[in-house]
Every structure is written in structure tokens, then in C-alpha cells.
Amino acid sequence: MPEGPSIIIAKEDIAGFAGKKVIDASGLAKIDFDRLENKVITDIRSWGKHLLICFDDFTIRIHFMLFGSYLINERKATNTNPSLRLTFDDSELNFHTSSVKLLEGDIDTHYAWDEDIMNDAWDAEKAVEKLKKVPDKLVCDALLEQDIFAGVGNIIKNEVLYRVRIHPESKVGKLSKAKTHELIEEARNYSFDFLKWKKAGVLKKNWLAHTKKICKRCDLPIIKEYTGVKKRRSFYCTNCQVLHS
DNA sequence: GATAATGTTAGCAT
DNA sequence: AATGCTAACATTAT
Numbered sequence: 001m002p003e004g005p006s007i008i009i010a011k012e013d014i015a016g017f018a019g020k021k022v023i024d025a026s027g028l029a030k031i032d033f034d035r036l037e038n039k040v041i042t043d044i045r046s047w048g049k050h051l052l053i054c055f056d057d058f059t060i061r062i063h064f065m066l067f068g069s070y071l072i073n074e075r076k077a078t079n080t081n082p083s084l085r086l087t088f089d090d091s092e093l094n095f096h097t098s099s100v101k102l103l104e105g106d107i108d109t110h111y112a113w114d115e116d117i118m119n120d121a122w123d124a125e126k127a128v129e130k131l132k133k134v135p136d137k138l139v140c141d142a143l144l145e146q147d148i149f150a151g152v153g154n155i156i157k158n159e160v161l162y163r164v165r166i167h168p169e170s171k172v173g174k175l176s177k178a179k180t181h182e183l184i185e186e187a188r189n190y191s192f193d194f195l196k197w198k199k200a201g202v203l204k205k206n207w208l209a210h211t212k213k214i215c216k217r218c219d220l221p222i223i224k225e226y227t228g229v230k231k232r233r234s235f236y237c238t239n240c241q242v243l244h245s
Numbered sequence: 246g247a248t249a250a251t252g253t254t255a256g257c258a259t
Numbered sequence: 260a261a262t263g264c265t266a267a268c269a270t271t272a273t
Contacts, residue, residue: 001251002251002252003251003252006251049251049252049253063252063253064251064252065251065252065253065268065269066250066251066252066253066268066269066270067250067251067252067268067269067270067271068252068269068270069270078270080269080270096269096270097268097269097270099252099253099254099268144252146253153251153252154250154251154252155251156251210251229263229264232252233249233250
């Protein structure tokens with residue numbers, strides 16, 4: 001579930017619930033469920049990896065973490081309790097293994113939409129400026145910063161770095177201006193390929209680096225290593241990807 | 246059946 | 260006080 005493009009799919013899947021009134025709300029999440037009852041959903045939105053169910057004066061923020069899932073008019077066969085269940089007069093929404101929070105007031109005060117890699121308002125220049133402030137940060141960590149690239153996750157990270165031929169342990173400040181722009185451009189571009197391929201059920205088939213053993217470009221082994229302060233899996237080719245240090 | 250994985254944060258230690 | 264690291268959480272495919 002977790003990366004930005006998957007959240008777009010979730011948003012589209014539940015878009016039809018806008019306008020519906022919550023009859024009952026329950027679940028394992030530690031929120032005030034009473035608050036939701038008899039409230040009408042005004043909008044379904046997203047920011048990065050956050051799925052947002054908006055009401056007049058507050059918003060439910062759902063984060064799927066690593067294992068989250070949602071079911072529409074369906075319940076888990078395992079009979080496990082959802083983090084959140086929203087009941088409507090003719091339908092039901094179940095969110096499992098999710099972090100659920102209520103955000104008070106106008107949702108625009110909580111999010112800068114131009115930080116979301118999937119949003120029409122995405123502002124590449126803003127990302128450039130933020131990267132300038134962290135020259136010593138490794139590229140593999142920078143791409144995962146939700147403050148800079150909201151929605152980018154580990155798969156996107158690996159595929160983007162492979163595509164633009166940058167070694168994950170390169171320092172942000174060592175990239176040329178052109179290379180920095182290329183990186184940012186591709187972060188967004190691949191995210192939309194991810195969306196397209198996930199919808200078509202061919203996401204994994206199109207991976208070039210992530211979980212791969214052999215580089216498709218040069219036939220040499222793909223290195224698997226936990227990199228950066230975030231210590232997330234990186235898959236890269238030392239022959240094709242340049243270390244800027 | 247053990248292991249690792251698309252992620253984040255609370256809480257503890259320094 | 261601010262910063263940094265680890266443990267914790269929870270599910271599923273391999």
C-alpha cells in the first residue's frame with residue numbers, strides 16, 4: 001500500500017464516499033469515534049502517503065505504514081479488527097493496520113500541497129531549494145524525506161536512482177545543478193509510471209533495480225545494501241550509477 | 246516456520 | 260534542552 005501512487009489509487013477507489021454521511025465509526029485507533037457520527041464527508045484527498053477523509057471542520061488522516069490495507073464493503077477473512085471502520089447507510093469502509101488521526105480545522109493549514117510528488121501543484125523548485133540546505137545528506141536519505149518528496153518510498157527511491165544513474169550514497173551537495181534537476185524530475189516522472197503500472201498490475205514486472213540481482217544495462221551484479229542514516233535497502237549498480245562524493 | 250519488507254514514531258539515552 | 264538511536268508496531272509473501 002504505502003507509497004504515494006498507491007495512495008492515489010486508494011483515493012480514487014473511495015472517492016465515491018464523498019457526500020455520504022457516517023452512521024457509525026469504530027475501530028482500534030485511539031480517536032474520538034463519536035466525533036465522526038452523523039458527519040458528512042466533504043472530500044477525499046491525499047498528501048504524500050497520507051489518505052485524507054475530509055469533513056466540514058476536521059479531517060481523518062490515514063497512514064497505511066508498511067502493512068496497511070483498506071476494504072470497501074468487505075471485511076477481512078481473518079476476522080481481525082480494523083483500525084477504523086466507517087459505516088454508512090448503504091456501505092462500509094474498513095481500514096486495517098493503519099495509523100489514524102484527526103486533524104482539526106481547515107486541511108489547508110496542515111499541508112503544503114506543492115510538496116506532494118503526485119499533486120498537480122508539485123513544485124520542483126521548492127525541492128531544489130530544500131536540497132540546497134542539506135548538502136551533506138546522502139541522496140538515498142534525501143529522496144525518502146517526506147518534507148521534501150512527500151510520497152516517495154523505498155521502491156521509488158531505488159528505481160529513480162537507477163534511472164538517473166546516481167549512486168545512492170552520493171551527497172546531495174555534490175550533484176551538479178543539472179543532475180539535481182534530473183533527479184527531482186525523475187522522482188515525479190517515475191511515480192506516475194509506478195501509478196500506471198500498479199493500476200495495470202505490472203508494477204513488479206517493470207522494476208529495473210529494486211530486488212533485482214543483475215543489472216539490465218551492463219549485466220553486472222546489482223548490489224543490495226542498507227544505506228544512509230535511514231538504513232533502507234538500496235539496490236544499485238556500481239558500474240552504471242555514479243558516486244558523487 | 247522464520248524472515249524480511251512499499252514506514253513512522255514513541256521513548257529512552259546521551 | 261536538543262539530538263539521535265533503537266525498539267516497537269502489525270501483516271503477508273517467500
